[in-house]
Amino acid sequence: MCRKIKFSSKLFLLALIFGIWAAYTVQQLLPLKPLWNLGWGLIAAAVFYLGLTLLGKLARKAADYINRTLDSIPSDILLGGIAGLFMGILVGVLSTFPLSLLDGIGDVLTLGIFCLSGLLGATIGARRAPDFIKLWPHSAVTEETDGNLISPKVLDTSAIIDGRIYDVCLSHFLEGQLIVPTFVIEELQHIADSSDNIRRNKGRRGLELLSKMQKHTGIKIDIIEANIPEEKDVDNKLLRLCKQINACIITNDYNLNKVAELQGIKVLNINELTNAVKVIVYPGENMHIAIIKEGKEAGQGVGYLEDGTMVVVEDAHHEIGNELEVTVTSVFQTVAGRMIFTRKVREENGGSVNQVFQEVQEVKLYG
Numbered sequence: 001m002c003r004k005i006k007f008s009s010k011l012f013l014l015a016l017i018f019g020i021w022a023a024y025t026v027q028q029l030l031p032l033k034p035l036w037n038l039g040w041g042l043i044a045a046a047v048f049y050l051g052l053t054l055l056g057k058l059a060r061k062a063a064d065y066i067n068r069t070l071d072s073i074p075s076d077i078l079l080g081g082i083a084g085l086f087m088g089i090l091v092g093v094l095s096t097f098p099l100s101l102l103d104g105i106g107d108v109l110t111l112g113i114f115c116l117s118g119l120l121g122a123t124i125g126a127r128r129a130p131d132f133i134k135l136w137p138h139s140a141v142t143e144e145t146d147g148n149l150i151s152p153k154v155l156d157t158s159a160i161i162d163g164r165i166y167d168v169c170l171s172h173f174l175e176g177q178l179i180v181p182t183f184v185i186e187e188l189q190h191i192a193d194s195s196d197n198i199r200r201n202k203g204r205r206g207l208e209l210l211s212k213m214q215k216h217t218g219i220k221i222d223i224i225e226a227n228i229p230e231e232k233d234v235d236n237k238l239l240r241l242c243k244q245i246n247a248c249i250i251t252n253d254y255n256l257n258k259v260a261e262l263q264g265i266k267v268l269n270i271n272e273l274t275n276a277v278k279v280i281v282y283p284g285e286n287m288h289i290a291i292i293k294e295g296k297e298a299g300q301g302v303g304y305l306e307d308g309t310m311v312v313v314e315d316a317h318h319e320i321g322n323e324l325e326v327t328v329t330s331v332f333q334t335v336a337g338r339m340i341f342t343r344k345v346r347e348e349n350g351g352s353v354n355q356v357f358q359e360v361q362e363v364k365l366y367g
Contacts, residue, residue, distance in 0.1 A: 011052055019045025068225070077129045077245065084125015085118055092117030127244055150176035153268065154242055155221075156251035157187050157234065160206040164270050165250060169219045174268075178219065178250075180210060181226035181241055187234050239263060278307045281340055285328045287311075289342070291319045305340075314343040 023041030092114040099109045153176055159165050160180070168174050188210075192203030213219050228237045235256050242249050248266040251257055260267045281287065289303040294317045301316030313319075313326050326342035333339075 011049060014052070015045040015049035018048040019043075077126050080129025081122045081126035085122040087125070088118040088121020089114075091121065151266070152177045152179050152245060152247040154179045154181065154238060154245075154247050154249050155184065156238060156249060156253060156256065157184050157191075157206065158252040158256075159250045159270060160184070160188065160209055161191075161202045162252050162270055163205065163209055164274070166209055166213055166219075168270070168273070169213070170216075176220075178213075178221040179245075179247065180221065180223050181237070182223065183226060183228075183234055183237055185210070185223065235259070239265060274307075275338070278309055278338060279305055281328050281331060283328050283330060286325060286345060287328065287342070288323055288325050289313065290323045291316050291321065293320065309338050309340060311340045311342060314341075316344060 019041040022044035023037050026037060026040050095117065096110040096113050099113065153174070155165065155178055165174075169178070185207075188203050188206045190203070191199050192207060194200045194203065210221075210223075213221050214223075226237070226241050228240050231237045231240055235253070238249060238251075238256070239260060241247070242260070242265045243263070248268055249256075249260055250268045250270070251260075252270050257267050257269055289305070289311045291301040291303050291313060293302050294300065295302045295312050299315045299317050301313045301319055303311045303313065305311060311326070313324060314329075316324060325345040327345050328340055328342050330341045331338065332341065
């Protein structure tokens with residue numbers, strides 16, 4: 001606050017000096033009355049003050065935009081762009097030397113080809129920077145021997161709305177930098193502004209999750225300015241961006257998952273991770289399960305494990321609210337997840353006792 005006051009006072013003093021100088025200059029050129037001369041000086045001072053204030057705001061906005069852009073650009077793309085720019089300038093100098101000997105139109109052609117070479121060099125260097133880094137011998141050895149190179153991971157809209165990515169990051173099973181391009185945030189904002197209540201809540205939940213992840217010190221997440229005008233669909237933009245920066249993609253979208261795999265992009269699917277870390281049980285294994293509701297078939301009771309796996313218990317429809325010890329009879333894998341079929345242990349034990357009793361009777365009868 002004190003800096004702003006000091007800056008404003010200095011600016012006001014400069015404007016006052018400019019107004020006095022303008023009034024003196026006008027008095028030398030035009031013989032006006034002192035009142036008119038004072039008015040011109042005040043107008044000049046006000047224009048000078050407002051103009052410098054506006055230019056200062058524009059300069060600060062431009063500096064903030066440049067800083068955000070530089071922070072969001074990966075280091076390999078920045079280095080590739082700079083190297084490409086120098087190569088383009090070199091090619092431009094060599095190619096325009098014969099044209100510079102021409103008179104008249106030669107100067108125009110020289111300037112045009114020089115600027116075009118620099119622009120093409122910077123563009124090609126930035127777009128193909130990951131491929132150039134792969135060709136560098138030292139980086140290839142480091143990736144093969146040490147394995148320290150970790151690809152960045154681009155978040156899809158579906159993964160952000162799902163919300164489980166936050167817990168996965170806190171579990172420290174996910175390494176590397178998370179990247180969220182601006183067009184994904186624009187899609188989230190569009191969903192949050194939807195007239196449909198469900199879509200609107202999903203969009204707001206996704207924006208809140210991003211804000212929560214940014215504030216957490218243990219999560220490395222960056223929002224980058226990425227614009228791919230030749231692609232209008234968000235999924236195609238994501239795939240194009242992953243190829244440009246050599247990144248993986250985190251998504252729950254089945255179609256995007258398959259398309260990315262076909263294009264050689266590594267996919268991290270939260271649903272596949274969830275299925276992979278579910279508890280594995282085998283037929284004959286005992287467990288305790290709380291019966292929550294009745295099943296679809298007659299006599300069945302249904303409960304759930306901690307990971308959400310459905311457990312169906314035979315002849316347990318009257319045990320709702322009770323915890324039973326059950327034995328696994330079979331495990332059935334579906335598209336939606338895994339289902340475990342069980343029966344109550346006490347009935348199994350009771351059956352075995354009856355069977356033993358019948359065998360004893362048979363021994364006595366036929367013995």
